Amino acid sequence: MSEGIGEARTARAVVVAALDAVIDRTLRDAELVHEHPAPGRWLVDLPGTKKLKTVCGLIVGEHALRVEAFVCRQPDENREQLWTYLLQHNARMYGVAYSVDRVGDVYLTGRVPHAAVTPEELDRLLGAVLNYADDHFNTMLEIGFGTSIRREWDWRVKRGESLRNLEAFAAFAQAGRTEPADGGGAPPPESGG
Template identity: 90%
Template sequence: MSSRTVDELDAVIEQVLRDGELVHEHPTPGTWLVDLPGTKKLKTVCGLVVGEHALRVEAFVCRQPDENREQLWTFLLQHNARMYGVSYSIDNVGDVYLTGRLPHAAVTAEELDRILGSVLSYADDHFNTMLEIGFGTSIRREWDWRVKRGESLRNLEAFAAFADPSRRGDAAPAGEE
């Protein structure tokens, strides 16, 4: 059985990206950079690289955590068991990625759409939790600094309940501690 060529795989990838109206770059044959728009993580850049036997999928999720590394790794590994097509991994400095491989024969429009959807979902859905685990002290410090100076909290609003105990739904009413 003959293997699919880079040109054939590029044609499938290009059609999926065009149909999905996804911003992308195609710097060399077999290499694609795709912007996946999210809500919590505003953009996830996903690399697609045609290798000799498989399409490699790789997306940066977040930099190495400042704290609670083992707790974050545990969180990620527990999610890996339930994930489709990609899994969380870390590089040699501890930055978090989503990575996967898809055999050439499985590179179809439907499967590629499913894989890109998985990357977007996993990067976006868990992003704030990853930041709270790995950067909680920094988030709280930044929140407090902005509150004291009357600065905007707009880009930290997703962490309001985490950073400001008075905003938590489970906060005890005044005088009942």
Template identity: 90%
Template sequence: MSDGTGEAPSTRADVVAALDAVIGRTLREADLVHEHPAPGRWLVDLPGTKKLKTVCGLIVGEHALRIEAFVCRQPDENREQLWTYLLQHNARMYGVAYSVDRVGDVYLTGRVPHAAVTPEELDRLLGAVLSYADDHFNTMLEIGFGTSIRREWEWRVKRGESLRNLEAFAAFAQRGTTRRPADGGGASSADDGG
């Protein structure tokens, strides 16, 4: 990676400074909310529609820029089904892949060599993180938390509570039941996230 002078950075501090300059300029130009808590460390807020916000970490490592974004906590149920769903998507993904930590929380992770860190590549990678976290979020919740979603839906219907923040799961929550929302809330036209 060139630092703009035509010479490659020579020390770790030079590499971090050069990459920080590229990352900072890219995030500002994209008007993304971000934090820069330490040299070589960035936290970027990626606004979504199904998953309202995905926080993406960018960490300058020894040889590569590491990308990490939390997607959802460990599933309550159907772990193997969720892992299969995620692994099937990994083969078609750009720059990042689904992974799980020791407790089973789901992340998007990836590594990019220092030389490949350009504004255009950062834009593609952040777009990929946002797309994969957001596009598949409701389906992941249905697989891993379906019982909880249905239970919450039924509890709210019984008490006449608002279903507004569950509208995306209307078809899923009502599948196999005759109950309908008490508040009307437009839930029948909601996307089921699939």
């Protein structure tokens, strides 16, 4: 009995080593920042434009390579609207799908059979993860965190603070407002004492 267990462990170690070699070569060729904390486990940084970085985990499982990437934390509001938005996109996505964990945080997850793990397929999958996390990120934030975004926008405008990292939400934050976003012009001059 223990001989069979040993053979199974050896066979698994061979599979993990072979897939690790493919993953390592693919990530190095793509010049992606990555970590390899243990055999069969990888963390890859995917640089985006809207979501500046998506960390994607690649985990060699018993029969498939698991792909997991955190997209955003659980929404503060409009959960059902956000879930509907994500589910409508799932039908058109390649290799991964949106999912939520027990607390409602949003992930991209997928599985690829060992035999399908090639440099070309890994590149395609990582591109899909980056595309889906990045392209829909601002819309997900507007749906799930709209009140917070508008509140932060208003607070910064009132105090003359920089809106630089909120620029992507300018139209959203100002929708339905009748006054200019900058509060009606330049801030009043400071009074001398």
